Amino acid sequence: MTLMERLNSDMKTAMKNKDKTKLSVIRMVRSSLKNEEIKLNRPLTEEDALNVISRELKQQKDSLNEFEQADRKDLAEKARADIAVLQEYLPEPLTEEEVRGIVREAIQESGATSKADMGQVMKIVIPRVKGRADGKMVNRLVQEALQ
Structure with a gap:
């Protein structure tokens, strides 16, 4: 199953389960993937898709850091939840x-x-x-x- 197929399947599951966090993250990722595809003017490879997800993860981690420094616990919790969802789609990290x-x-x-x-x-x-x-x-x- 390709990454896009997995995202589509997980999006349907998130809709059925009314998992708003996962649904919003998947929609954000799909949007970023579509924008990257338009920018490159070709279909994305699995490596391209992983690069986009890695970039989104880095942005969320940077946001989490900023929210923690600003003592915004509500936004920090949302960023942590988004990070957890994004990490599901990346390969196992190296030690x-x-x-x-x-x-x-x-x-x-x-x-x-x-x-x-x-x-x-x-x-x-x-x-x-x-x-x-x-x-x-x-x-x-x-x-x-x-x-």
Whole structure:
């Protein structure tokens, strides 16, 4: 089942169950996917769709951070619920140890020796962890490994 088929099926289920949170998130994601399809002027691949969902998840996490800083508990709770729904559609996230292993492999492949070579390492690591690891964590682990 493709991601779009799963979204459509889950949307119908959410309507039947009157799950307003899940329904609104799925509608937002479908809208974002449609906008991306129009922007690219071609049907989306599964990877494109995962990128869109990852982007939406990052926006929700940023919003959650802002809401918590502003002490808006009501909006923070909504953002947490939206994040939980979005995470259902992403692949299983990598653990920090798994990312460390990928970083070590990338350093060996690129022959990097110092922080000046960080760009080369990131070019190798990012495609391998796309949608499955937080970019900030990847950046931190690459910096630690290149010290």
